Amino acid sequence: MLLLKGGRLIDPASGTDAPRDVLIEGERITAVELPGKISARKGEVQELDVAGLIVAPGFIDMHCHLREPGGENSETIETGTRAAARGGFTAVCPMPNTRPVHDNASVTRSILERAQSAHTRVWPIGAASAGSRGEELAEIAAMQKSGVVAVSDDGHPIATAKLMRQVMDYCRSLGMPVIDHCEDVSLAAGASMREGPASIRTGIRGMPAAAETIGVGRDILMAELTGCRFHVAHLSARGSLEMVRVAKHKGLAVSCEVTPHHFTMIDEEVGYDTHRKMNPPLGSREDRDALIEGLADGTVDAIATDHAPHEPATKEVEFDRAPFGITGFETALGLALELVNAKKIGLARMVELFTVGPARVLGMQRKIAVGEPADITVFSTEHRWTYRAAESASKSRNTPFDGREFRGGPMATIVAGRVVYRR
Amino acid sequence: MIHPETSAAAEPRIAPEEIVPFRFNDLLAIEPLRADEITFLLDQAKPFQEIQRHPLKKLATLRGKTVGLAFFEPSTRTRISFSTAAARLGADTMQLQAESSSLQKGESLLDTVRTLDAMKPDCIVMRHRSSGAADFVARHLEIPVLNAGDGTHEHPTQALLDALTIRDRLGHLEGWNVSIIGDIVHSRVARSNIHLLSRFGCRITLCGPPMWVPPELEHLTSSGEPLRRVARVEEALDGADIVIVLRVQQERLHEPKLPLDEYVMLYQLTQDRLRLARPGALVLHPGPMIRGLEIDPAVADGPQSCVLEQVTNGLAVRMALLFLLIGHGGEAFPAKDPI
Amino acid sequence: MRVVEKTQLMSATEIDRTLQRVAHEIVERSGGTVHLALIGVRRRGVPLAQRIARAMRAIDGVDVPVGTLDITLYRDDLSMVAAQPVLQSSEIPFSVDDKDLILVDDVLYTGRTIRAAMNGLFDLGRPRRVRLCVLIDRGHRELPIEAAFIGRTVQTGDMEIIEVRLNEIDQEERVMLVERVP
Numbered sequence: 001m002l003l004l005k006g007g008r009l010i011d012p013a014s015g016t017d018a019p020r021d022v023l024i025e026g027e028r029i030t031a032v033e034l035p036g037k038i039s040a041r042k043g044e045v046q047e048l049d050v051a052g053l054i055v056a057p058g059f060i061d062m063h064c065h066l067r068e069p070g071g072e073n074s075e076t077i078e079t080g081t082r083a084a085a086r087g088g089f090t091a092v093c094p095m096p097n098t099r100p101v102h103d104n105a106s107v108t109r110s111i112l113e114r115a116q117s118a119h120t121r122v123w124p125i126g127a128a129s130a131g132s133r134g135e136e137l138a139e140i141a142a143m144q145k146s147g148v149v150a151v152s153d154d155g156h157p158i159a160t161a162k163l164m165r166q167v168m169d170y171c172r173s174l175g176m177p178v179i180d181h182c183e184d185v186s187l188a189a190g191a192s193m194r195e196g197p198a199s200i201r202t203g204i205r206g207m208p209a210a211a212e213t214i215g216v217g218r219d220i221l222m223a224e225l226t227g228c229r230f231h232v233a234h235l236s237a238r239g240s241l242e243m244v245r246v247a248k249h250k251g252l253a254v255s256c257e258v259t260p261h262h263f264t265m266i267d268e269e270v271g272y273d274t275h276r277k278m279n280p281p282l283g284s285r286e287d288r289d290a291l292i293e294g295l296a297d298g299t300v301d302a303i304a305t306d307h308a309p310h311e312p313a314t315k316e317v318e319f320d321r322a323p324f325g326i327t328g329f330e331t332a333l334g335l336a337l338e339l340v341n342a343k344k345i346g347l348a349r350m351v352e353l354f355t356v357g358p359a360r361v362l363g364m365q366r367k368i369a370v371g372e373p374a375d376i377t378v379f380s381t382e383h384r385w386t387y388r389a390a391e392s393a394s395k396s397r398n399t400p401f402d403g404r405e406f407r408g409g410p411m412a413t414i415v416a417g418r419v420v421y422r423r
Numbered sequence: 424m425i426h427p428e429t430s431a432a433a434e435p436r437i438a439p440e441e442i443v444p445f446r447f448n449d450l451l452a453i454e455p456l457r458a459d460e461i462t463f464l465l466d467q468a469k470p471f472q473e474i475q476r477h478p479l480k481k482l483a484t485l486r487g488k489t490v491g492l493a494f495f496e497p498s499t500r501t502r503i504s505f506s507t508a509a510a511r512l513g514a515d516t517m518q519l520q521a522e523s524s525s526l527q528k529g530e531s532l533l534d535t536v537r538t539l540d541a542m543k544p545d546c547i548v549m550r551h552r553s554s555g556a557a558d559f560v561a562r563h564l565e566i567p568v569l570n571a572g573d574g575t576h577e578h579p580t581q582a583l584l585d586a587l588t589i590r591d592r593l594g595h596l597e598g599w600n601v602s603i604i605g606d607i608v609h610s611r612v613a614r615s616n617i618h619l620l621s622r623f624g625c626r627i628t629l630c631g632p633p634m635w636v637p638p639e640l641e642h643l644t645s646s647g648e649p650l651r652r653v654a655r656v657e658e659a660l661d662g663a664d665i666v667i668v669l670r671v672q673q674e675r676l677h678e679p680k681l682p683l684d685e686y687v688m689l690y691q692l693t694q695d696r697l698r699l700a701r702p703g704a705l706v707l708h709p710g711p712m713i714r715g716l717e718i719d720p721a722v723a724d725g726p727q728s729c730v731l732e733q734v735t736n737g738l739a740v741r742m743a744l745l746f747l748l749i750g751h752g753g754e755a756f757p758a759k760d761p762i
Numbered sequence: 763m764r765v766v767e768k769t770q771l772m773s774a775t776e777i778d779r780t781l782q783r784v785a786h787e788i789v790e791r792s793g794g795t796v797h798l799a800l801i802g803v804r805r806r807g808v809p810l811a812q813r814i815a816r817a818m819r820a821i822d823g824v825d826v827p828v829g830t831l832d833i834t835l836y837r838d839d840l841s842m843v844a845a846q847p848v849l850q851s852s853e854i855p856f857s858v859d860d861k862d863l864i865l866v867d868d869v870l871y872t873g874r875t876i877r878a879a880m881n882g883l884f885d886l887g888r889p890r891r892v893r894l895c896v897l898i899d900r901g902h903r904e905l906p907i908e909a910a911f912i913g914r915t916v917q918t919g920d921m922e923i924i925e926v927r928l929n930e931i932d933q934e935e936r937v938m939l940v941e942r943v944p
Binding site: 195196197199200201202203204205271272316317318319320321 | 532551573574575576577608611637640
């Protein structure tokens with residue numbers, strides 16, 4: 001038995017923001033009471049003092065890359081989830097662009113088997129097309145049966161409108177959302193950053209914001225046509241956000257996520273630093289401001305890290321040759337709290353973006369209530385700490401946030417009743 | 424008068440006012456340079472222009488030094504220019520050429536450059552097809568790096584030799600009307616020239632096919648007036664003191680090709696069009712020229728064309744830079760501040 | 763390491779008188795001035811050469827051309843010198859071929875400056891003769907170089923430095939003996 005004592009409970013599902021003690025027995029929550037009201041026989045219960053800290057439902061990162069199978073030099077399910085737990089995440093959704101591509105149930109089973117040694121829950125996302133080649137459908141139903149929660153061809157967009165329609169038709173009948181890396185390949189080909197004054201100055205080939213927005217538009221129209229739930233991965237542009245806003249207004253089941261780096265940094269900061277190169281690339285100042293507004297007003301449903309580890313040697317090359325992506329598990333909460341501290345979004349809203357937001361997209365619940373699974377994220381809004389890449393639990397070091405000082409961050413992470421991380 | 428530390432009986436002495444006003448560790452770009460620094464570099468090139476006129480052009484100044492030439496993009500003219508500059512200063516060269524490079528066998532840029540570095544050159548002159556490549560290499564090496572062109576980013580020695588040519592012909596660099604014509608967005612020569620000339624208050628007009636002259640170029644220089652973009656070459660030439668013609672780069676990845684006849688019709692610098700510029704306006708071209716494409720042969724060979732002086736001045740500028748970067752002793756450079 | 767002034771070796775008047783005397787000597791010992799030319803070694807050799815030329819014009823009515831020579835590129839000690847010298851241009855507005863050249867410098871010491879100057883001259887052409895004129899010869903030669911025309915010979919120690927200060931450059935006019943003090 002585990003008793004979380006003295007914390008402030010923020011549970012979006014019930015609208016609670018109040019001091020509460022929480023009792024966990026086995027893998028479930030068995031009591032949520034006013035402070036001091038839970039009595040348990042001494043010796044039977046382990047107490048975790050969370051005074052001054054926030055107790056929230058376990059965070060979900062619905063977009064990440066764990067590289068296993070095939071890319072174990074950069075990360076494994078074990079190391080990735082250890083980093084995720086350090087970041088306060090209790091569940092992660094790894095994308096299917098592994099080697100081999102996760103496009104059939106036997107890969108699903110092998111991933112879930114390796115996930116036995118994971119530090120968080122692992123809810124994999126399967127490929128939409130076979131090999132993510134954009135030609136024929138993957139074995140979507142079989143993957144779902146084995147544990148996949150959504151499909152995507154992430155790494156690149158689902159190839160054509162026609163294929164997207166087929167995938168969506170199929171997934172609607174299975175009740176699974178389709179997630180797309182929205183991009184017009186003809187505009188984005190060869191580009192390494194956002195097209196704009198910064199890319200002009202550094203001479204790096206850029207892609208316009210429209211490259212993403214065109215993809216979003218296409219997919220929203222297909223979602224409307226098919227009635228399938230559609231989720232925009234790593235949305236980065238103001239124009240894309242406006243399209244999602246309009247779609248939601250029309251009552252379509254469209255959702256989107258934003259990464260911490262997109263709501264923190266902009267294209268002017270890239271220079272030739274490969275640790276600031278990712279796809280979609282960092283946007284303009286206006287984009288970032290719009291994304292923050294969207295996080296606050298509910299247009300954005302989730303914060304997702306798109307944690308993309310790369311072993312150092314691969315990033316130590318000329319900018320245009322470097323692979324896209326940065327790590328993100330361990331800095332996500334700290335960066336989100338920067339928005340809270342700057343009064344750009346409320347604390348409860350922030351918790352939503354990590355919990356009920358992604359849960360709703362995936363068709364699940366996330367709450368702290370009697371009988372619920374004991375997945376809990378405990379964090380501080382005050383504790384000052386510095387992120388050091390060298391101490392990361394990830395195998396990779398490709399982060400632009402090395403040395404960044406944070407106010408507030410993860411303090412303890414509990415998955416299925418077990419404390420998987422404690423600061 | 425206090426004399427700087429030199430070995431006890433070393434002679435001739437260098438007085439404090441005769442010391443180079445700032446330390447050159449690398450030359451990667453024009454953008455960070457101030458006007459006075461650029462003027463200094465051009466002044467330092469003058470003695471080397473002189474030397475080109477001597478019957479005996481070879482000096483022993485850099486004897487014992489080695490210049491590493493790492494040209495990852497094929498280049499004849501610039502490579503020969505640097506190679507000759509080194510040789511005329513008495514330095515040895517180590518040459519790496521794209522066609523025969525190990526890069527084709529998959530070796531990374533960093534490994535290739537480190538291999539060169541292990542043979543202990545005193546500096547590296549680098550040309551590479553990736554923007555930022557020179558910056559990348561400079562961050563990893565102790566020795567000075569001289570950017571001979573990185574992707575579409577900058578080609579600093581070209582801008583310097585263009586500026587020297589302009590200054591010699593027109594007497595000064597300040598306040599001219601400069602028109603740059605061609606594929607500007609893909610041109611490192613254009614960027615370096617824009618940065619340099621705007622430092623001296625020149626009014627710059629950009630002209631070329633619209634997809635090669637995007638609006639973002641207007642704010643390339645963070646200071647001063649935005650640059651002017653015009654669609655028609657006649658408008659660009661009207662009142663120009665200096666015309667810089669860029670070559671048409673015909674092989675472009677990810678780009679639909681522009682019909683060349685269209686280009687000639689709309690943008691070729693013909694004698695008639697040149698007459699729209701100020702009388703005696705200078706015509707510059709970074710080379711190599713495609714006569715009959717971006718420039719009319721009569722203009723290329725005419726009195727306003729500066730192309731041959733550009734080449735000679737290129738040698739002088741490069742000699743001056745090599746001298747500045749490696750023509751002295753001292754220990755390994757302290758905390759590197761790439762220029 | 764500081765520098766301390768010890769004595770004044772020459773005053774303004776003495777400098778002027780010496781240059782006048784040297785100008786006379788050059789005229790006397792050149793067997794005709796038609797091929798004569800002066801080359802001032804940058805920096806202080808330059809105003810000295812110009813003054814000598816003016817003096818020669820006053821003596822004989824002869825107009826001896828004056829060129830200036832920057833020897834930085836010809837130095838043999840660049841790799842020992844941490845400070846980096848600014849390059850000046852040389853300006854020799856006449857051909858050196860077949861000329862009777864007089865190199866002019868302020869102080870002759872180890873001889874290395876003059877060696878470098880000669881390298882520079884011979885890159886330009888083939889003079890018929892090169893002679894050296896200095897205001898002060900302070901000894902301690904490291905190369906077989908001698909001056910044909912000397913203003914004054916001064917015995918010096920290793921820690922001593924001779925500073926020639928001329929109006930055109932230093933806004934004062936005298937020759938000082940200074941000493942390096944640890």
